Amino acid sequence: METLNLDSNVVNKKPSGIQGTPPDSTSNLASKVPQKNPRKTPPNNIFKRIVHVPQAVAEWFSSLTPSRKILATVIICASILGIGGLAAYAIILSEPGEGELSIPKRITATVQKYSPLSDITLPQPSAPRDTENPINGELYTKAEFDEISSRYPIAVMIENHTEARPQYGYNSADLVFEALVEGGITRTMAIFWGKEADAIGPVRSARQCYLEWLMPFDALYMHIGYASSDDPKVDAGGNIYRYKIKSLDRGGTFWRSSQRYAPHNAFTSTDLLYEKAGTYGYSGSPDTIEGWSFKRDASLEQRGAQTTATLVFFERLRNGGVYDVTWKYDRDSNSYLRFNNTTPYMDAGTDSQVYAKNVIIQRVETISTYDDKAHMIVTTIGNGTAIILRDGAVINGTWQKDSLTKRTRYFDTSGDEIVFNRGITWIEAVPVDQGTVSIES
Numbered sequence: 347m348e349t350l351n352l353d354s355n356v357v358n359k360k361p362s363g364i365q366g367t368p369p370d371s372t373s374n375l376a377s378k379v380p381q382k383n384p385r386k387t388p389p390n391n392i393f394k395r396i397v398h399v400p401q402a403v404a405e406w407f408s409s410l411t412p413s414r415k416i417l418a419t420v421i422i423c424a425s426i427l428g429i430g431g432l433a434a435y436a437i438i439l440s441e442p443g444e445g446e447l448s449i450p451k452r453i454t455a456t457v458q459k460y461s462p463l464s465d466i467t468l469p470q471p472s473a474p475r476d477t478e479n480p481i482n483g484e485l486y487t488k489a490e491f492d493e494i495s496s497r498y499p500i501a502v503m504i505e506n507h508t509e510a511r512p513q514y515g516y517n518s519a520d521l522v523f524e525a526l527v528e529g530g531i532t533r534t535m536a537i538f539w540g541k542e543a544d545a546i547g548p549v550r551s552a553r554q555c556y557l558e559w560l561m562p563f564d565a566l567y568m569h570i571g572y573a574s575s576d577d578p579k580v581d582a583g584g585n586i587y588r589y590k591i592k593s594l595d596r597g598g599t600f601w602r603s604s605q606r607y608a609p610h611n612a613f614t615s616t617d618l619l620y621e622k623a624g625t626y627g628y629s630g631s632p633d634t635i636e637g638w639s640f641k642r643d644a645s646l647e648q649r650g651a652q653t654t655a656t657l658v659f660f661e662r663l664r665n666g667g668v669y670d671v672t673w674k675y676d677r678d679s680n681s682y683l684r685f686n687n688t689t690p691y692m693d694a695g696t697d698s699q700v701y702a703k704n705v706i707i708q709r710v711e712t713i714s715t716y717d718d719k720a721h722m723i724v725t726t727i728g729n730g731t732a733i734i735l736r737d738g739a740v741i742n743g744t745w746q747k748d749s750l751t752k753r754t755r756y757f758d759t760s761g762d763e764i765v766f767n768r769g770i771t772w773i774e775a776v777p778v779d780q781g782t783v784s785i786e787s
Contacts, residue, residue, distance in 0.1 A: 479540045481563065482520040482703075483640025483768035486540070496631050498592065499539040500619050501565040505550035506532045508668055509610045511686075512694040515546035517701065517770070523559050524671070525775040526712055528720045530663035532671075537563060538616050545695050547613035549600055552582040555724035555775070557589060562753040564632035566623050568594045570612055573721050580721045589750070592628045594619055636753040639765040643680045643703075643737065650738025652677070653787040657707065657776050671774065673705050675738050680767070682735055703769030705735040706756060708745050712777035724775060732756055733783065734764055740785055 477491040478484075486494065499520075504513055506524070516522060519536035527533045535556040536546070551571035560567060572583040572595070586593050599622045600614040623629065653675040658664065672685040684691040684700040691700045709732065711725040727747050734741040734756060743764060747754040754773075756764040776783055 478637065478640065479520065480635045480637030481537065481539055482771060483638065483766060484520075484540050485768065494540055497620060498623070498628065498631060499537050499563045499565040499635075500568060500616060501535055501537050501556070501560040501563065502546050502568040502614065502619075503550050503552060503556065503570075504534045504536055504546065505548050505610065506534055506669065507610060509607065510548045510550075512692040513547065514613060514693065514695040515543040517693040517696045517698060518543040518546075519770060521770065522702075522772045523556060523775065524772065525553075525555050525710075525724050526659045526722055526777060526781070527553055528722065530660040530665050531669055532659055535559065537565060539563075542616045543695060544615050544617075545613050546615060547600070548606070548610045549612045549614055550609070552586065552595075553721075553724075554580050554582045554585060555726050557582060557585055557591060558726040558747075558750055559754075559773075560591070561589060561751050562636055564635070566592045566594055566619060566628055568599060568614055568619055570595055570600065570609075573719065575715065575717060575721060577715060577717075577723075579723045580715055580717075592623070594622060594626070594628075596622070596626060598622055598625075638753075638755070639763060640768050641765045643767050646677070648737070649677050649680060650675070650740075651787060653682075653735060653738055653740060653785065655682075655705065655707065655733075655735060655786075656784045657774055658782045659776060660780050661782060662780065673702070673735060673772075675735070676701075677738055680737060681769075682772075684772075701770070702772040703736075703767040704771040706745075706771060706773045707733040707735070707783055708754070708773055708775050709778045709781075709783075710775045712775075712780060724777075726754070726775075730778070733785070734758075736764075736767055738787075740787060 473487040473489065475485040475487055475490075477486050477488050479486065479491070479494070481499065502515070504510075504515065506513075515536055515538070516534075518538065518541045520539050520541070521537045523535045524532050533550065533553065533556075537560070538546070546568075549568060549570050551573065552567070552569040553573055557567075567586070572586060573580055574583045575581045578585065585591075599619060600612045602608065603611040603613060605611070655673045657671040657673075659669060659671075664670065667687040670687050671691075672687070673682040674685065675682055679701075681701045681703055682705050684702070692698070693700050709730050711730070713723050715721045715723060727749065729744060729746040732743050732745040734743060741758055741764065743756055743758045745754055745756050758764060
């Protein structure tokens with residue numbers, strides 16, 4: 347039997363062969379038929395009004411006079427911009443729950459992510475070079491100078507025979523002394539402290555005047571042999587021990603080159619000498635080293651013109667001028683270039699011409715011992731006249747060395763101590779009676 351429900355228009359049939367109570371017809375229908383929400387469905391009249399708003403606005407706008415159309419346009423645009431600005435403020439500049447204006451975290455993170463400075467690592471500032479080497483005035487960082495001053499300076503005898511040229515090491519030295527030895531030939535002693543040199547030489551024997559010059563520096567002394575005499579003024583061998591000089595005339599402190607003939611083939615280096623100094627118990631550093639006064643180079647406008655100084659150490663035996671020295675001023679580099687006679691004097695270690703930032707021409711008393719070796723006695727302690735070449739200028743003055751352990755100091759004609767340029771200085775000990783000095787500027 348079938349029952350027709352007129353209210354729901356649904357036909358319910360009772361299936362045959364199934365036992366039990368059929369589901370309630372009313373609840374079953376309610377679960378299958380979608381229910382309308384009257385609050386979400388606007389009445390037909392409101393919907394129609396909304397649809398016709400643009401049309402009504404257009405009709406209203408077309409009915410206005412031209413001047414009112416302009417005014418209406420301005421008002422509408424201002425309203426739109428005002429509403430857009432408020433929306434932008436709410437979205438971009440405000441953060442929920444904060445009572446004051448702040449930049450949102452999402453914007454800050456984006457700026458940091460794409461900022462070109464975010465991937466830049468700023469370099470650490472370099473340590474200042476404000477610590478002065480008392481020997482030649484060159485500037486070092488404190489760490490560099492701590493390393494330098496933890497060891498002794500090194501003084502090396504370098505010969506100047508024509509067979510010894512070109513020599514090695516001059517342009518790496520702090521200070522160089524040159525004086526007359528035998529046969530009208532000069533010899534040099536270079537002091538190393540601020541720089542290293544891979545090769546120095548050829549190395550030759552000691553002379554008394556060089557001992558007196560090295561004593562203020564408490565230097566390790568590299569030489570091969572020495573002058574001996576009953577006269578203590580020339581007895582370098584005996585005085586090395588009397589003065590307790592740290593001699594490195596020992597085994598393993600030099601090597602001989604197969605490309606030169608003996609005795610002009612002995613060479614050494616700063617690394618080798620420091621290594622052997624430790625082996626022979628010469629570890630340590632000087633207590634103090636007397637410093638000169640130093641300054642920066644003069645500016646180009648303040649420098650002098652071309653200056654040439656020619657030195658003859660022994661007029662009676664000039665050897666064809668091969669041991670005469672000429673220093674020529676180079677204005678651009680503010681340095682003096684060395685020539686022997688007219689030939690450029692080279693440093694084979696740096697493959698460059700020997701140069702100096704200051705040249706001191708020290709006039710000294712020099713006499714011969716008239717022994718079998720014709721050794722020379724050079725007066726280093728006392729005082730005398732001097733000529734200083736610096737910044738292209740020629741400065742007349744005096745020199746003074748008060749004792750064996752005191753450094754030689756130089757003064758102008760007013761009695762003021764000379765202030766030197768920073769860098770390598772050559773001291774030329776030219777005999778007063780037997781040598782000559784000619785300067786052109």
